[in-house]
Amino acid sequence: MRVPLAALLVLALPLTAAPAAASAVTAPPPVTLGSVIPAPVEVHPGGPDFRLTSGTVIAAPASALDVARRLAEALRPATGYALPIVAHAPGGTPVISLATGPVGARLGTEGYRLGVRRSEISLRANGNAGLFAGVQTLRQLLPAAIDASTPRHQRWTVPGGDIVDYPRFAYRGAMLDEARHFHSPDEIKRYLDEISRFKVNYLHLHLADDQGWRIQIDSWPRLAQVGGAPGTGVDGVGGGYLTKAQYRDLVRYAADRYITIVPEIDMPGHVNAAQVAYPELTCDGVAPPPRTDTDVGYSSLCIGKEITYRFVDDVLRELAAMTPGPYIHIGGDEAQATSPADYLTFERRVLPLVAKYGKTAYGWHDIAAAPAASAAIAQYWGLDTSNATLAAAVRRGTRVVMSPANLAYLDQKYNPETPIGLDWAGYIEVQTAYDWDPGTLLSDVPAKAVLGVEAPLWSETLRKMADIEFLAFPRLAAIAELGWSSSHDWASFRSRLGAYGPRWAEQGVNFYRSTQIDWAR
Numbered sequence: 001m002r003v004p005l006a007a008l009l010v011l012a013l014p015l016t017a018a019p020a021a022a023s024a025v026t027a028p029p030p031v032t033l034g035s036v037i038p039a040p041v042e043v044h045p046g047g048p049d050f051r052l053t054s055g056t057v058i059a060a061p062a063s064a065l066d067v068a069r070r071l072a073e074a075l076r077p078a079t080g081y082a083l084p085i086v087a088h089a090p091g092g093t094p095v096i097s098l099a100t101g102p103v104g105a106r107l108g109t110e111g112y113r114l115g116v117r118r119s120e121i122s123l124r125a126n127g128n129a130g131l132f133a134g135v136q137t138l139r140q141l142l143p144a145a146i147d148a149s150t151p152r153h154q155r156w157t158v159p160g161g162d163i164v165d166y167p168r169f170a171y172r173g174a175m176l177d178e179a180r181h182f183h184s185p186d187e188i189k190r191y192l193d194e195i196s197r198f199k200v201n202y203l204h205l206h207l208a209d210d211q212g213w214r215i216q217i218d219s220w221p222r223l224a225q226v227g228g229a230p231g232t233g234v235d236g237v238g239g240g241y242l243t244k245a246q247y248r249d250l251v252r253y254a255a256d257r258y259i260t261i262v263p264e265i266d267m268p269g270h271v272n273a274a275q276v277a278y279p280e281l282t283c284d285g286v287a288p289p290p291r292t293d294t295d296v297g298y299s300s301l302c303i304g305k306e307i308t309y310r311f312v313d314d315v316l317r318e319l320a321a322m323t324p325g326p327y328i329h330i331g332g333d334e335a336q337a338t339s340p341a342d343y344l345t346f347e348r349r350v351l352p353l354v355a356k357y358g359k360t361a362y363g364w365h366d367i368a369a370a371p372a373a374s375a376a377i378a379q380y381w382g383l384d385t386s387n388a389t390l391a392a393a394v395r396r397g398t399r400v401v402m403s404p405a406n407l408a409y410l411d412q413k414y415n416p417e418t419p420i421g422l423d424w425a426g427y428i429e430v431q432t433a434y435d436w437d438p439g440t441l442l443s444d445v446p447a448k449a450v451l452g453v454e455a456p457l458w459s460e461t462l463r464k465m466a467d468i469e470f471l472a473f474p475r476l477a478a479i480a481e482l483g484w485s486s487s488h489d490w491a492s493f494r495s496r497l498g499a500y501g502p503r504w505a506e507q508g509v510n511f512y513r514s515t516q517i518d519w520a521r
């Protein structure tokens with residue numbers, strides 16, 4: 001049954017100021033069990049639908065209370081239902097039941113089983129990360145209006161059947177560039193919410209570059225005071241930095257969504273902002289001028305000076321102390337102002353410092369040139385389909401995260417008409433972002449060395465949240481599917497993406513309405 005159009009119009013009226021209101025006027029497409037992004041491993045539709053009502057309860061053990069709360073928070077605004085969280089549902093009560101326990105090794109820590117019956121939705125996983133992933137699937141199985149921020153009076157049905165699901169890759173990342181344009185903690189939180197819907201589990205924060213330094217470091221206070229001053233963004237727009245308290249709050253907020261923060265300090269290049277703050281980090285001791293242009297490859301730490309390694313040690317120690325996640329990203333890209341010999345000297349000394357503070361080193365794939373990178377993770381950002389230096393490092397143990405710039409960089413324009421973004425790696429329309437395989441793209445790197453995939457979003461041309469969203473969506477959803485799903489089917493993705501449009505509209509997400517997609521209205 002559909003709510004009469006007139007009723008929906010009345011409901012939509014108070015919302016006309018919101019950008020999403022118009023899409024609520026026409027009925028969204030029927031939701032099927034398979035209309036989920038990223039595509040689940042197994043989908044078995046059948047049996048009666050579940051109907052969410054004002055009497056529905058959420059049942060969860062104490063150990064899964066946080067996930068149950070996230071689920072309730074997601075469903076309450078649009079339904080207006082209380083959806084109380086209980087330990088056990090009384091007999092006959094319609095229930096969404098969460099439980100953890102052994103559900104099979106193949107499901108791992110992030111897989112889940114979802115069963116939809118007439119009066120019960122059952123979500124089972126080996127642990128809470130799996131339950132959280134299942135919750136994201138369940139949200140997509142409700143009508144698009146479930147993402148409305150105020151109550152909608154309509155039927156809330158979930159199609160009957162079963163889903164068994166688990167990720168292809170352990171690492172499914174996104175990246176924000178805080179250095180070229182500082183995104184506020186609230187903007188980062190909104191992005192965390194948006195990417196968590198697609199089961200992304202890492203957010204990499206690029207925290208320092210030539211223009212700015214965006215994280216408080218107590219032992220070198222001028223890094224943030226000077227490097228994070230107003231006007232330190234590209235073209236002198238914006239500025240700012242994360243205090244340690246804000247960073248820790250973001251780490252917690254991300255963890256509540258089963259996302260791990262990966263902090264990056266880029267070095268030995270991309271360090272102009274640090275050298276403006278501390279001229280002793282240059283070889284001649286003279287402060288360079290601050291730079292807010294978008295040039296790259298001109299700055300380098302002074303490889304022969306001991307103070308360089310005290311600086312790096314201090315920064316890594318403080319960063320590791322506020323980062324519970326396993327990885328510290330040390331950049332390493334575009335070090336054209338560092339000689340190749342100096343680069344190897346630098347990495348030989350710096351890579352072990354990451355391990356000294358209990359973390360695994362992670363860098364752009366340029367670090368593969370350093371023998372010391374064998375225990376590290378290398379993030380491939382090249383345009384080629386083979387890389388002999390990286391392949392050699394992989395044979396010594398290096399693992400790879402795939403972010404090919406011509407396929408996975410969210411800051412590249414969709415086409416020549418795109419109003420923001422760069423184009424040095426080429427145009428990336430939605431199909432281009434989707435139609436590749438992170439496991440086989442590099443012909444000389446075996447799939448088993450690939451830890452996963454990441455979609456970086458550099459911020460030279462970004463100024464506000466709407467800009468982030470315009471470049472990230474829908475392509476982030478494509479990269480997330482490459483990271484999670486074992487299947488790959490453009491026609492299927494295209495159709496599921498078109499059906500997802502009304503959800504972004506309900507959320508007020510400024511997504512790009514690619515002409516490659518038939519967007520539902």
Ligand code: ACM
Binds near residue numbers: 333
């Ligand atoms: C990069 O795009 N320079 C990693």
